[in-house]
Amino acid sequence: MSAAKKKTTSANASPERRRELLNTAAEVFAAHGYNATTVRRIADEAGMLAGSLYYHFDSKESMLDEILSSFLTELWDGYDAVLAAGLGPRETIEALVTESFREIDRHRAAVAIYQKESRHLAAQPRFGYLTDSQRKFEKAWLGTLERGVAGGVFRADLDIRLTYRFVRDTVWVAASWYRPGGQHSPEEIARQYLSMVLDGIAVRG
DSSP: OOHHHHHHHHHHSOHHHHHHHHHHHHHHHHHHOTTTOOHHHHHHHHTSOHHHHTTTOSOHHHHHHHHHHHHHHHHHHHHHHHHTTTOOHHHHHHHHHHHHHHHHHHOHHHHHHHHHHHHHHTTSGGGTHHHHHHHHHHHHHHHHHHHHHHTTSSOTTOOHHHHHHHHHHHHHGGGGTOOTTSSSOHHHHHHHHHHHHHHOSSOOO
C-alpha cells in the first residue's frame, strides 16, 4: 500500500475506532514492552489481521507516538491549570498529586509505558519531546518544593531533589497496580498518599 493511500485511509478512520486500537496497543506495549511487541500481536489483540492495522497506522512507532503525546498533552493541560491557579505550595503539591492520579486513572497503560520506555525512547528524534516534558515536570515540582521551604510551609532541612524523586516515584509507580473502577477513586487514593507524604504514618504524641 502506498504512503498516500495509508494516509488517506487513516484520515478517514473513525475517531472511535482509532481510540480503541490505540487503547489496545497501549495495553500490549505496557504488558510486553515496546521492542517485544509486534504489529501482529497488536492486531491479534484487536481481533483483526495485521495488514488491516496499517489502514489506521503506518507503524507501531506511530501508535506509540500518539499514545504518549496524547497522554502528555492531557497531563500538561491539567498541570498547567494547577500551576496557574496561584495556590500555596502545599495546595499546589496536593493538586499536582491529585491530577497525577486522575491521569493514571485515564491513561494507566500510557503511564506504565512512559515509566518503562521513556529513557531510551527520548534518544530518538521523534520522541525528543519526552526529554522536554521531563525537564518541565522536574521544574514544576522542584520549584513548588523550593517555594514551600522558602515560605516556611515545608521543613527547612528538606532535601528538595530527594523529596521530588520520592514523591514522583511513589505516585507514578501506582500505574503498575492501579485498575480503573476499583475500590478507591483516584481522588481518594491521592488523599491517602498525600496524608502519608505530608503528615507521615506515625501517631503523633
